[in-house]
Amino acid sequence: MILSTRKNGELHQSAVDSPVFNAQYDVIVAGLGTAGSIALLTAARLGLQAMGIDRMHCMGGMGTAGSVNGYYFGTKGGVYEEVDAQVAELIGTVYTRSSAYNVDAKKYKLEQLATADGAALAYESTVTAVYLEGKQVVGLQWIGPEGLRSASCKVVIDCTGDAEVCALAGCDTSFGRALDGRAQPFTSVKVFAAGDKVSWRNFDSGCTDQTDSRTLTESILHSHSQHLEETYGEGQRLLHLAPLLGIREGRLIHGEDTLSLAAYFEDALPEEPLFYAYADVDKHGRDHAFESQALQDWFVASNLGAVNISVPVSLGMMTPKGYGGLLAAGRCLAVDHDLSTCVRMNRDMQKSGEAAATAAWLSVDKGVTLQQVPYEQLRDMLQETGCYNPEQDRGYQFSYPGDRKPAEVIHWLSEPAAIREGLASDRPGVAIWSCRRLDQGMREHLLGWMNAPDDQLRRHSALALGLIGERASLPLLRQMIRERDAYTLKDCRKNNQMRGYMAIYLAARLQDAEVVEDLIQLVTDPREIERPLYQPEEAGSRAKTQKYNDVYYQFFSHAMIGLLRIGEFHPHLREVIAQAMRQAVGDLGYIKRITQLPFGTYEYSIADNIQSVAMQELARWGSA
Amino acid sequence: MHNPIPYHPLVVLGATFAGLGAAYSRIDETLILERSALVGYEYINSYHPGEGWQETKLSEKGEDLKAELMRRQILGEDGRVHIPAVAPVMYNRINHDKLQLQFHTEVTAIHEHEQGWEITIYSPSGFSRLLAGAILDTRPEHAPEGAITGKRLGAMLNCGSDEPELPDGETLGVRFGRGKLAGEVMVGLRIEKTDDWLAARHKLHELWSKRPEAWQAWTLSAVAGYFGYEGQPEESSWTERRSFLPSYAYPNPLAALEAGIRTGRELTI
Numbered sequence: 001m002i003l004s005t006r007k008n009g010e011l012h013q014s015a016v017d018s019p020v021f022n023a024q025y026d027v028i029v030a031g032l033g034t035a036g037s038i039a040l041l042t043a044a045r046l047g048l049q050a051m052g053i054d055r056m057h058c059m060g061g062m063g064t065a066g067s068v069n070g071y072y073f074g075t076k077g078g079v080y081e082e083v084d085a086q087v088a089e090l091i092g093t094v095y096t097r098s099s100a101y102n103v104d105a106k107k108y109k110l111e112q113l114a115t116a117d118g119a120a121l122a123y124e125s126t127v128t129a130v131y132l133e134g135k136q137v138v139g140l141q142w143i144g145p146e147g148l149r150s151a152s153c154k155v156v157i158d159c160t161g162d163a164e165v166c167a168l169a170g171c172d173t174s175f176g177r178a179l180d181g182r183a184q185p186f187t188s189v190k191v192f193a194a195g196d197k198v199s200w201r202n203f204d205s206g207c208t209d210q211t212d213s214r215t216l217t218e219s220i221l222h223s224h225s226q227h228l229e230e231t232y233g234e235g236q237r238l239l240h241l242a243p244l245l246g247i248r249e250g251r252l253i254h255g256e257d258t259l260s261l262a263a264y265f266e267d268a269l270p271e272e273p274l275f276y277a278y279a280d281v282d283k284h285g286r287d288h289a290f291e292s293q294a295l296q297d298w299f300v301a302s303n304l305g306a307v308n309i310s311v312p313v314s315l316g317m318m319t320p321k322g323y324g325g326l327l328a329a330g331r332c333l334a335v336d337h338d339l340s341t342c343v344r345m346n347r348d349m350q351k352s353g354e355a356a357a358t359a360a361w362l363s364v365d366k367g368v369t370l371q372q373v374p375y376e377q378l379r380d381m382l383q384e385t386g387c388y389n390p391e392q393d394r395g396y397q398f399s400y401p402g403d404r405k406p407a408e409v410i411h412w413l414s415e416p417a418a419i420r421e422g423l424a425s426d427r428p429g430v431a432i433w434s435c436r437r438l439d440q441g442m443r444e445h446l447l448g449w450m451n452a453p454d455d456q457l458r459r460h461s462a463l464a465l466g467l468i469g470e471r472a473s474l475p476l477l478r479q480m481i482r483e484r485d486a487y488t489l490k491d492c493r494k495n496n497q498m499r500g501y502m503a504i505y506l507a508a509r510l511q512d513a514e515v516v517e518d519l520i521q522l523v524t525d526p527r528e529i530e531r532p533l534y535q536p537e538e539a540g541s542r543a544k545t546q547k548y549n550d551v552y553y554q555f556f557s558h559a560m561i562g563l564l565r566i567g568e569f570h571p572h573l574r575e576v577i578a579q580a581m582r583q584a585v586g587d588l589g590y591i592k593r594i595t596q597l598p599f600g601t602y603e604y605s606i607a608d609n610i611q612s613v614a615m616q617e618l619a620r621w622g623s624a
Numbered sequence: 625m626h627n628p629i630p631y632h633p634l635v636v637l638g639a640t641f642a643g644l645g646a647a648y649s650r651i652d653e654t655l656i657l658e659r660s661a662l663v664g665y666e667y668i669n670s671y672h673p674g675e676g677w678q679e680t681k682l683s684e685k686g687e688d689l690k691a692e693l694m695r696r697q698i699l700g701e702d703g704r705v706h707i708p709a710v711a712p713v714m715y716n717r718i719n720h721d722k723l724q725l726q727f728h729t730e731v732t733a734i735h736e737h738e739q740g741w742e743i744t745i746y747s748p749s750g751f752s753r754l755l756a757g758a759i760l761d762t763r764p765e766h767a768p769e770g771a772i773t774g775k776r777l778g779a780m781l782n783c784g785s786d787e788p789e790l791p792d793g794e795t796l797g798v799r800f801g802r803g804k805l806a807g808e809v810m811v812g813l814r815i816e817k818t819d820d821w822l823a824a825r826h827k828l829h830e831l832w833s834k835r836p837e838a839w840q841a842w843t844l845s846a847v848a849g850y851f852g853y854e855g856q857p858e859e860s861s862w863t864e865r866r867s868f869l870p871s872y873a874y875p876n877p878l879a880a881l882e883a884g885i886r887t888g889r890e891l892t893i
Contacts, residue, residue: 006750055728057821065849094832096782096845104779104847108829111822123821124659126730128746143730143746145765191846193807196782198845213747217727220661221719228712231697237805238708239780239846240669241715243661600719 001138004169005129009212011170019131021139023151025049025120026364027357028140029159030127033061034346035330036159037110038080039353043157044117045079046361051120051151053127053142056243059110060103061161063346066244067191067200070100072401073279073308074347077386079354083109098198122149127160130169137169137325155360155370156326159353162210162250163320163332171320172254175211177337179290180613182207184283184341185602187246188223193237202246204284206605210247220245222600248284248331248344255334256371257316262294264311264339272375273312274355274382276392277348280306280399283341286550287606289501289561290613293509295338297436299495300505300558301467303429306492307410308399310392311335311343315373318356324369329356354387400493412437416445420457423449428460429491435464447472459485459499466506474512477503481518484555486533498551500533501558508562511569516577519559519566523584528552529593547596548603556594560584560610564617578618585611632724633893635743635756638763639663639725642871644714645884646760647723648685653893655754656725657745662850663714666764666872667880670852671778671810673707673803674876686882689717697804704804708780710877734759740865757893758865762884764853764872771870774854776812777824782845783809791838796831809842812852824851860887867891 003016025048029040032054040059043050052059062068087106095102111121125144130137131152139152158165163173176183185204192199205223209215224241232238257270261281281299283291288300299305317334318327328334329352331344358381362373382388396410413419413434419442422431435442442464449461450473459480465473480503487499507515522528534552560581567577584590590610595603632655636643639658647654662669677699682690693699698709718725726747733744740757764772776799790800790809797814813831815824825847832844855873860883869887874880 008752009749012750058825092843094829094844096843102844104825104844107847108825111825115822121822126746128730128732128751143732148732193780193782193845196784198782211748213726213729213749216748217725220727221715221725224712224715225719228716229696229709231695232706232709232805233697234806237803237808238706240708240849241711243669243849245661 002132003129003141004132005141006168011168013170016131019139019150021152022149023051025051025151025153027051027155027157027360028053028151028153029157029357030140030165031061031158031160031330032059033159033161033330034063034349035353035356036157037061037114037353038083038350039157039159039329039357040119041083041110041114041117042079042354042357043360044114044119046358048361048364050118051122052114053122053125053140055124055126057123058107059114060106062244062246064103064107064110065242066246067103067189067242068202068246068346069098069103069106069200071347072282072345073399074345075276075278075351075389075392076347077389077392078275078351078382079385079387080347080350081386083113086113096198097196099200102198127165127168130156130165132169135323137323140165154325154364157353157356157360158326158328158332159330161247161330161332163253163328166253166320166323166326166328166332167251169320169323169326171323171326173251173332174254174337175209175251176249177290178292180609180616182290182609183209183249183337185285186219186223186248188227189242189246190227191239191242193239194235198239204602206600206602208245208247210245210250226600249337249340251332252336252340253320253328253332253334255317256319256321257314258334258336259311259317259339260294260336261298261338264309265294265298269312270314270316272314272379273388273393274315274379275313275348275351275387276389277311277313277343277345278308278392278394279342279345280308281338281341285606286553287557287609288554289505289557290609292338296505297467298433300497300502301463302433302436303489303491303497303502304433305495305497306398308394308397308407309342310394311339312393313343313348313352313355315355315359315370315375315378318352318359319370327356327359327370329353351387354385355382358382398492414438416442419445420449423460423464424454424457426456426490428456428463428489432460432464432467436467439468443468443470446470450476463499463502463506466510469510471510474507474510474514477507478512478515478518481507481515484531484533486551498554501554504555504558504562508565511566513566513570513573516563516566516573519563520577520580522559523556523563524580549594553594553607556590557610560614564614567621574621578621581614581618585614629742629753629755631739631755631757633757634888634891635741635754635759637731637759637761637766638871640666640762640871641877641880642869642874642884642887643760643762644718644723645881646762646869646888647725647884648721648881649885649888651721651723654724654888656723657729657731658725658727659730661727663718664710664877665850666853667877668707668711669848669850670776671707671780671848672812672852673705673801673810674874674879675703676875677703677705677878680876680879680882682878683882683885685885686878689713689881690878700804704802706804706808758862758891759867760860760887761866761868762871764851764870766868767853767855767870768868771868772817772853772855775815775817775819776852776854777815777828778810778812778848778852779828779844780846781809781811781842783807783842788842796836798831857883859883862891
């Protein structure tokens with residue numbers, strides 16, 4: 001048998017002879033957060049000998065201890081709704097009303113339900129090692145109040161959020177985006193009493209690496225410090241700072257099935273869904289320019305960042321590739337960084353716990369491997385509880401949180417007349433993306449419309465042409481850059497993009513050498529910031545109060561990344577680009593133009609990161 | 625010969641007020657190891673505001689902290705305190721004062737070593753070892769036998785917009801207290817020392833589900849994130865370069881901080 005653990009940041013495996021386990025279970029659920037609490041509850045309810053391990057002293061994770069108790073999209077149905085209904089009965093009678101549910105009521109109800117069905121709990125415990133027979137997980141070791149303990153099991157469901165068990169076992173995982181390894185920003189939550197309700201407020205504090213001890217500690221200190229107020233008076237009464245950071249993204253497993261955002265756009269979807277995740281590409285960060293081409297094509301070039309997508313999640317996406325006895329549920333599912341922005345919402349993560357536990361039950365009950373679990377039977381069980389509902393395969397939708405407005409189903413366009421109408425409007429996103437789907441099929445129409453008298457149609461046709469790789473769009477894209485085209489499209493309820501930097505992204509995507517001079521001027525000219533488009537519209541504007549100039553940041557960051565992209569394809573331009581970039585970010589003056597917020601804030605971190613990424617890329621060119 | 629294991633003259637176990645005080649006495653020489661992401665939790669997160677804030681004799685560091693708490697209107701002249709707001713103050717101070725601290729770190733083993741102690745820890749970076757000249761343990765869960773005399777589970781109440789009259793003393797095992805802000809009412813339910821979180825939460829839930837008529841309008845806004853412990857404050861003694869300090873047992877956080885500062889200063893390294 002192999003004992004697989006981590007020492008000083010490195011995986012460490014050693015042979016162990018017949019270890020004596022303190023206990024044995026059918027299923028161990030590691031991490032009792034959003035996914036794990038429902039996994040444990042489901043496993044116990046199905047009759048499995050189940051145990052749950054959690055670092056905290058409660059179940060529910062970010063949805064309880066973390067105090068993020070509202071739901072943002074996701075799909076309804078399944079065991080979690082039954083739990084929520086029981087929690088609701090306690091509100092106003094025993095526990096104080098809250099914006100959604102009272103988190104202490106849910107902590108209580110979850111553990112009562114789980115233990116009533118026989119589940120064992122190991123609170124204040126951290127998994128430290130995995131026992132393996134080859135690539136079959138057969139047990140776990142953890143440290144808790146009673147010291148190091150171990151147990152054997154038939155299945156481990158890794159609900160740690162960070163694929164901690166999978167990583168300890170040696171499974172392949174990934175973390176963050178390709179360009180700089182950064183994950184989405186985390187959030188920090190404070191909970192307060194306001195009137196007769198409990199409420200909470202959060203803000204994004206930067207990016208962290210929660211798999212690194214020192215970085216995580218710094219993030220906790222910085223983010224919790226930012227909750228400090230000048231004085232504390234009547235009105236909002238602080239109850240506590242959440243003891244968990246709101247980590248939106250961690251390690252992602254490489255699964256038997258892995259789904260990327262790019263594959264999603266190509267309709268290359270898993271064929272055996274267990275439930276549907278549903279949200280927009282809710283990436284939170286403002287540093288769009290640092291994201292992948294697939295994500296920027298959608299979010300920036302097509303202005304569809306707030307469109308919701310339905311993502312089928314299969315058992316293969318919960319199964320670490322090549323390993324047995326191990327499933328993953330929660331935000332570490334086998335998706336890529338781009339799609340993880342969407343497949344992470346509380347409702348869906350609870351469903352992933354239910355699906356994983358149900359699969360574990362079938363595996364144990366039938367004496368088959370997890371890979372051999374019959375899909376139809378698993379699907380039918382999940383359909384019975386409402387976890388799987390084929391009607392939730394909604395495709396693409398303009399949707400609104402809290403059902404503020406009815407969702408609008410998106411039908412991609414194929415008729416030139418409809419596309420022309422869309423491009424001529426202030427909501428051209430669907431038409432632009434339709435052109436991308438049709439690829440060369442719309443080329444001639446778009447070329448013609450670029451010469452039309454309608455300026456909206458001309459410019460949006462250039463954006464669509466740029467997206468399908470047509471260099472004939474470049475003259476108009478360059479014009480939009482030179483003009484710093486400040487027209488903001490209106491497709492979405494949030495995250496609407498401005499044409500000027502959409503054009504920068506597309507010109508760089510087309511490797512346009514002619515735009516380099518303009519981009520250099522944008523990042524190096526100290527008078528750039530004086531242009532009207534960068535001036536807050538009014539004294540009380542969001543930009544001013546937040547001490548952060550998002551419009552300038554978008555132009556500056558897209559220009560910097562654009563220069564790097566162009567230099568990548570035009571080595572003869574690297575020297576001049578490198579010189580300009582050093583001038584642009586050589587000192588911290590550029591950060592002050594972007595934000596007056598201090599080190600430790602999210603806004604400062606994304607400004608600061610421009611310099612880091614630029615220097616890293618220039619070093620790769622040999623130009624640092 | 626190069627020693628690959630990092631050495632710290634003093635390692636403090638637990639980011640309690642006493643632990644922080646000890647670290648303040650030797651900032652550059654001290655590392656604090658904390659299993660959670662909390663600081664000063666034995667008062668702040670247990671909703672145990674303490675008493676006698678204005679009477680506690682303070683060092684310069686303690687005076688400075690007290691002055692900040694008063695300036696921010698967290699601590700009043702009457703000694704009443706808005707205890708949850710002490711948390712961001714402490715995070716900010718730790719950050720600003722560059723205390724060496726490591727969150728989410730479990731201590732898995734401690735062995736004697738020629739330089740003092742060898743401590744094995746498990747953190748997000750995995751297992752690792754470090755050497756300590758001395759260890760000050762302030763973790764209530766690791767208190768010596770008999771050092772904890774009582775245990776409570778606290779909660780913040782919502783009592784509506786009124787300033788209700790609260791029961792004196794202890795009723796049904798519940799002790800009531802007021803914070804500094806209007807409507808800030810705390811309770812602490814006496815539980816068994818052996819009660820774990822499951823048992824403690826169940827007791828509080830059961831009691832509050834069947835609470836007396838006079839309390840009917842009061843609901844649980846937030847249950848404490850840490851147990852309240854009771855015991856007798858003790859001046860620690862350094863034995864074999866190891867000591868325990870019951871941070872939970874002092875009249876208030878400032879007193880616990882001072883005990884930590886004194887203990888840190890008394891250590892001869």
